[in-house]
Amino acid sequence: MLVFKFGGASVKDAAGIANLAQVVKKYTHEQLLIVVSAMGKTTNALEKLTNAYFNQADDVHELYEEVKQYHYQILHELFDGSHPVFDEVANTFVEIDWMLEDEPVDTYDFIYDQLVSVGELLSTRIVNAYLNQVGLTSKWLDVRGYIHTDNTYREGVVDWPKTRASVQQDLPTMLGKSIVVTQGFLGGTSENFTTTLGREGSDYTASILAACLQAQSVTTWKDVPGVLNADPKFFEDTVKFDELSYTEAMEMTYYGATVIHPKTIKPLQNAGIPLLVKPFNDPDAPGTVIGNAENQRFDKAIIIVKQNQVLISVSAKDHSFVSEQQLSQVYRIFAQNQVKVNVMQTSALSLSVCFDRVEERFEQLYNQLKLEFNVKYNDQLSLITLRHYQYSLLQQLTEGKTVLLQQTSRNTAQVVTAG
Numbered sequence: 001m002l003v004f005k006f007g008g009a010s011v012k013d014a015a016g017i018a019n020l021a022q023v024v025k026k027y028t029h030e031q032l033l034i035v036v037s038a039m040g041k042t043t044n045a046l047e048k049l050t051n052a053y054f055n056q057a058d059d060v061h062e063l064y065e066e067v068k069q070y071h072y073q074i075l076h077e078l079f080d081g082s083h084p085v086f087d088e089v090a091n092t093f094v095e096i097d098w099m100l101e102d103e104p105v106d107t108y109d110f111i112y113d114q115l116v117s118v119g120e121l122l123s124t125r126i127v128n129a130y131l132n133q134v135g136l137t138s139k140w141l142d143v144r145g146y147i148h149t150d151n152t153y154r155e156g157v158v159d160w161p162k163t164r165a166s167v168q169q170d171l172p173t174m175l176g177k178s179i180v181v182t183q184g185f186l187g188g189t190s191e192n193f194t195t196t197l198g199r200e201g202s203d204y205t206a207s208i209l210a211a212c213l214q215a216q217s218v219t220t221w222k223d224v225p226g227v228l229n230a231d232p233k234f235f236e237d238t239v240k241f242d243e244l245s246y247t248e249a250m251e252m253t254y255y256g257a258t259v260i261h262p263k264t265i266k267p268l269q270n271a272g273i274p275l276l277v278k279p280f281n282d283p284d285a286p287g288t289v290i291g292n293a294e295n296q297r298f299d300k301a302i303i304i305v306k307q308n309q310v311l312i313s314v315s316a317k318d319h320s321f322v323s324e325q326q327l328s329q330v331y332r333i334f335a336q337n338q339v340k341v342n343v344m345q346t347s348a349l350s351l352s353v354c355f356d357r358v359e360e361r362f363e364q365l366y367n368q369l370k371l372e373f374n375v376k377y378n379d380q381l382s383l384i385t386l387r388h389y390q391y392s393l394l395q396q397l398t399e400g401k402t403v404l405l406q407q408t409s410r411n412t413a414q415v416v417t418a419g
């Protein structure tokens with residue numbers, strides 16, 4: 001049994017969905033579970049809609065119409081107007097209609113998940129209908145009844161025993177009968193509310209389902225030839241890895257390589273399932289196999305750049321030395337605000353922490369820190385991480401930039417720069 005994951009870029013238009021079907025056609029001799037993300041940039045559009053609705057802004061209906069138009073245009077390109085998928089999609093939009101009618105009373109994170117999740121519900125309806133239309137028998141599955149999470153909205157924590165039991169109970173029989181198409185990124189709470197697993201979490205969904213089903217492999221179909229030593233959107237002369245160890249892949253994604261969601265690798269490593277990263281526009285190309293590759297040599301360094309970073313500097317109000325108690329207090333505040341620390345450095349009198357600027361969380365984090373400490377910060381920074389680096393590359397990448405923090409170990413160098 002194989003698990004395929006198709007991300008937003010692969011299903012961004014009608015041609016993408018037709019291409020998905022062509023890829024799937026090559027594997028009809030296998031049992032196939034297909035995990036699909038929201039189409040194109042739908043999640044970003046739904047995030048905007050959530051913000052507008054939460055703040056009761058004037059453009060709520062305009063933003064909603066844009067999402068609708070985008071989906072209906074693709075539907076009209078793929079299906080005859082009388083196809084039942086039009087009703088399925090309309091019924092899915094009704095979930096948004098109901099929410100938008102009332103004023104927001106729940107928390108932002110709760111509302112976010114109920115609205116943003118619609119992207120994956122729509123894309124899977126469309127993909128499933130299209131596969132059936134071209135003769136690839138497939139069934140739509142609501143993943144929210146299978147991936148059980150707690151109620152940490154926007155960052156649902158998976159209840160593995162419950163998830164494993166549900167998945168193992170129904171999926172093997174379903175997969176024996178047809179292809180199964182389901183949503184990435186989503187989970188469900190015990191009260192049947194929708195959760196999401198964190199932005200770009202569909203890779204993680206594929207990994208969870210594969211681990212529960214002891215799948216042969218997971219393939220994530222991407223717009224790149226495989227895992228490269230750097231993001232080709234920002235660097236020229238990148239090289240593709242034919243193989244990569246689970247450990248190296250975990251390190252890369254932990255430091256911010258966006259090609260795979262960081263939570264994806266561990267469940268696959270535990271279950272000994274390889275992760276294939278392949279190009280959706282050249283399905284026969286070998287891509288990258290992430291598995292038990294050992295003693296790998298890295299002739300070229302891996303470069304990971306995270307933008308929109310904040311470097312905050314915290315010191316005691318009484319100007320005393322940084323103590324373990326203060327360190328734990330600072331970490332507690334970061335954890336409470338669900339802000340992940342990317343790099344941390346202490347000196348005698350201050351503690352510097354680098355993290356992603358997430359607008360909805362930043363203000364509260366800053367205010368809480370300010371209550372207990374003296375706080376200064378710089379923003380709009382970049383965090384450059386190099387794995388298997390040479391000193392000359394570090395110099396080259398930081399040339400002409402102001403370095404605000406630097407940390408190096410034998411394998412890894414991290415630099416926070418302005419600009």
Ligand SMILES: Nc1ncnc2c1ncn2[C@@H]1O[C@H](COP(=O)(O)OP(=O)(O)O)[C@@H](O)[C@H]1O
Nearest residue numbers: 007008009224227228229230231233257258259
């Ligand atoms: N080291 C890397 N190797 C390959 N792609 C990378 C790397 N780092 C970042 N990327 C980016 O990851 C993108 C593919 O991942 P993503 O956009 O999450 O795909 P999808 O959402 O379609 O699953 C590429 O377009 C590329 O810009």
Ligand SMILES: N[C@@H](CC(=O)OP(=O)(O)O)C(=O)O
Nearest residue numbers: 007008037043199200201202
């Ligand atoms: N649609 C969600 C989940 C996801 O994983 O998407 P993608 O596979 O396109 O990165 C997001 O954009 O966050």
